[in-house]
Amino acid sequence: MTRSSAATVAPGRRHRTRWIRPAPGVGRLGRGGALGLGLATLWLSLLVLIPLAAVVLKSFSHGAGNFWSAVTAPDALAALRLTVETSLLVSLVDVVMGTLVAWVLVRDEFVGKRILEVVIDLPFALPTIVAGLVLLALYGPQSPLHVNLAQSRAAVFLALLFVTLPFVVRTVEPVLIELDHDMEEAAASLGASRFVVFRRIVLPNLAPAIAAGTALSFARAISEYGATVLLSGNIPLKTQVASVQIAGQIESDNTAGAAAVATVLLVTALLVMIALTLLQRWARRRG
Amino acid sequence: MGIDVHHITKRFGDFVALDDVSLSIPTGQLTALLGPSGGGKSTLLRIIAGLEEPDSGTVTIEGVDATALPPQRRNVGFVFQHYAAFKHLSVYRNVAFGLEIRKRPKDEIRTRVMELLELVHLEQFADRYPAQLSGGQRQRMALARALAVEPSVMLLDEPFGALDAQVRRELRDWLRRLHDEVHVTTVFVTHDQEEALEVSDEIVVINQGAVEQTGTPSALYDQPANEFVMRFLGPVTHLGGHLVRPHDIDISLTPEPATHAATVSRIQRVGFEVRVEARTADTTDADEVSIQLTRGLADRLDLAVGQQLWLRASHDASALDLTDTPALAVS
Ligand SMILES: Nc1ncnc2c1ncn2[C@@H]1O[C@H](COP(=O)(O)OP(=O)(O)OP(=O)(O)O)[C@@H](O)[C@H]1O
Ligand SMILES: [Mg+2]
Numbered sequence: 001m002t003r004s005s006a007a008t009v010a011p012g013r014r015h016r017t018r019w020i021r022p023a024p025g026v027g028r029l030g031r032g033g034a035l036g037l038g039l040a041t042l043w044l045s046l047l048v049l050i051p052l053a054a055v056v057l058k059s060f061s062h063g064a065g066n067f068w069s070a071v072t073a074p075d076a077l078a079a080l081r082l083t084v085e086t087s088l089l090v091s092l093v094d095v096v097m098g099t100l101v102a103w104v105l106v107r108d109e110f111v112g113k114r115i116l117e118v119v120i121d122l123p124f125a126l127p128t129i130v131a132g133l134v135l136l137a138l139y140g141p142q143s144p145l146h147v148n149l150a151q152s153r154a155a156v157f158l159a160l161l162f163v164t165l166p167f168v169v170r171t172v173e174p175v176l177i178e179l180d181h182d183m184e185e186a187a188a189s190l191g192a193s194r195f196v197v198f199r200r201i202v203l204p205n206l207a208p209a210i211a212a213g214t215a216l217s218f219a220r221a222i223s224e225y226g227a228t229v230l231l232s233g234n235i236p237l238k239t240q241v242a243s244v245q246i247a248g249q250i251e252s253d254n255t256a257g258a259a260a261v262a263t264v265l266l267v268t269a270l271l272v273m274i275a276l277t278l279l280q281r282w283a284r285r286r287g
Numbered sequence: 288m289g290i291d292v293h294h295i296t297k298r299f300g301d302f303v304a305l306d307d308v309s310l311s312i313p314t315g316q317l318t319a320l321l322g323p324s325g326g327g328k329s330t331l332l333r334i335i336a337g338l339e340e341p342d343s344g345t346v347t348i349e350g351v352d353a354t355a356l357p358p359q360r361r362n363v364g365f366v367f368q369h370y371a372a373f374k375h376l377s378v379y380r381n382v383a384f385g386l387e388i389r390k391r392p393k394d395e396i397r398t399r400v401m402e403l404l405e406l407v408h409l410e411q412f413a414d415r416y417p418a419q420l421s422g423g424q425r426q427r428m429a430l431a432r433a434l435a436v437e438p439s440v441m442l443l444d445e446p447f448g449a450l451d452a453q454v455r456r457e458l459r460d461w462l463r464r465l466h467d468e469v470h471v472t473t474v475f476v477t478h479d480q481e482e483a484l485e486v487s488d489e490i491v492v493i494n495q496g497a498v499e500q501t502g503t504p505s506a507l508y509d510q511p512a513n514e515f516v517m518r519f520l521g522p523v524t525h526l527g528g529h530l531v532r533p534h535d536i537d538i539s540l541t542p543e544p545a546t547h548a549a550t551v552s553r554i555q556r557v558g559f560e561v562r563v564e565a566r567t568a569d570t571t572d573a574d575e576v577s578i579q580l581t582r583g584l585a586d587r588l589d590l591a592v593g594q595q596l597w598l599r600a601s602h603d604a605s606a607l608d609l610t611d612t613p614a615l616a617v618s
Binding site for chain 2: 180182183185186187188189190191192193196200201204205284
């Protein structure tokens with residue numbers, strides 16, 4: 001969280017002139033640095049940028065009009081809305097619960113802590129279709145808990161909650177472990193209540209990690225396929241999520257339509273990442 | 288008044304960190320808690336601040352029983368060895384923290400913070416972040432932050448411990464001057480005897496969870512209560528079954544009554560000072576004695592290795608008789 005001083009007032013000169021100096025390292029790459037930057041750019045281009053560009057190009061291959069009609073087709077629109085809305089909601093829950101779980105794991109001692117540590121990673125480790133099976137067994141028509149969520153939107157919500165659980169927990173946990181405990185004690189002896197210490201000292205220091213975890217959660221949620229498809233029943237206009245809709249389009253040979261929906265997902269993901277970054281900056285400025 | 292600590296005991300598991308410690312720290316003074324590593328200094332300071340809970344005993348701060356009060360309500364300023372700077376806040380916001388959470392008016396906060404930043408010579412760094420400050424500057428910021436809420440006592444846990452010798456010395460002198468300006472009851476922990484002797488009004492020597500001695504720097508230096516205190520506060524040497532300071536030994540070139548004969552085995556000049564090692568010829572306990580003398584005196588005596596000397600402790604020297612006080616365990 002170091003901030004480099006971009007603007008430094010030259011000592012001894014108290015005129016209005018502000019000497020803007022680049023932060024150390026910026027603009028002056030050594031040969032090794034330049035090579036690294038080149039390699040990273042190439043790698044990202046090959047793996048990410050070029051395929052993404054291809055998807056975007058494909059989606060407009062039959063013109064903007066076709067793009068628009070593909071995206072606004074009732075089943076596409078319903079799938080997109082369901083996916084984005086549920087993902088936002090899930091991310092919100094993840095922020096609160098993920099932070100809470102990380103807090104408990106780091107700050108509290110209790111029996112079964114080790115086991116919980118492993119359990120949290122399970123959604124990571126399971127192939128998502130297996131997660132889907134587990135959810136179907138637990139909350140399907142034959143639910144041992146007598147909770148039948150099959151073919152409902154709640155099923156999508158639950159499935160996304162399940163697969164995104166670890167992200168915020170795992171990004172926040174190491175930061176919380178490294179957090180300088182003296183800061184909290186200093187704040188307490190300055191008169192800050194436990195809530196104020198959390199709100200003004202702990203939370204701002206966790207914010208970047210929470211934001212990163214949330215971005216991962218959201219990205220995972222809008223792209224989830226396997227975990228949702230079994231329990232939700234995949235009913236168009238009702239419980240079908242965007243990724244499944246895309247797969248369906250491809251199966252019926254409408255690649256351009258699939259690419260159009262994919263492009264919307266891509267843009268949404270980008271917007272959310274940007275929003276999170278801006279939110280973080282704003283929060284920092286406000287302290 | 289000041290701080291009163293009554294019969295404080297603190298255990299960590301089976302380990303007794305503080306063993307029935309009682310202590311009275313006078314108002315308005317600068318008191319040093321001095322002792323070797325692991326002696327319990329930090330634990331005691333943290334108990335006074337309410338950051339640690341004692342197993343038994345009471346703490347009274349400025350006449351108020353604080354034993355059951357949480358740190359928030361003790362009105363103490365605490366300064367940590369590793370600064371505990373709020374990394375995400377600017378220097379200004381760090382210092383303003385205590386006032387902001389007390390919901391003081393903005394103007395009042397600004398005036399007070401700028402005043403404090405001036406006091407600690409950081410006024411031009413108000414907009415920087417802690418990561419952009421040197422260690423010494425961070426610690427001065429931490430001091431200003433603690434002073435901002437006008438604490439009734441200031442507690443500093445090895446405030447200069449993480450700094451290099453030069454900065455340490457500067458800040459130590461600066462702390463003394465600051466204290467003379469602000470006059471708030473201050474306790475600071477150190478394991479550096481020189482720091483304690485130079486800066487403080489009172490020294491409390493703590494070892495293995497117990498107070499060895501309390502007193503002014505000169506009282507402790509001149510009348511140490513026991514071998515531990517004497518050894519901890521400065522160099523010592525043996526002479527005729529006594530513990531004396533090397534600079535408290537008189538040298539005579541001819542036999543005198545009540546002296547110990549010795550032979551010079553080594554002479555070393557260190558700047559202004561000359562250190563002489565001599566071997567006493569006592570039949571009972573032959574000792575290697577260290578003597579410290581000024582260059583002028585050494586020149587006048589014209590000492591040489593192998594020379595015969597007669598030594599005795601100066602009449603006003605602090606000397607501990609090792610034969611009747613049972614030697615204390617020295618860790
Ligand atoms: N939280 C803790 N848990 C267990 N033992 C502790 C704890 N805090 C301190 N101790 C033990 O208590 C003893 C006193 O510790 P303390 O930190 O008070 O020593 P100190 O005099 O400040 O030493 P130093 O000069 O090295 O800082 C040490 O032996 C330490 O190991
Ligand atoms: Mg300590």
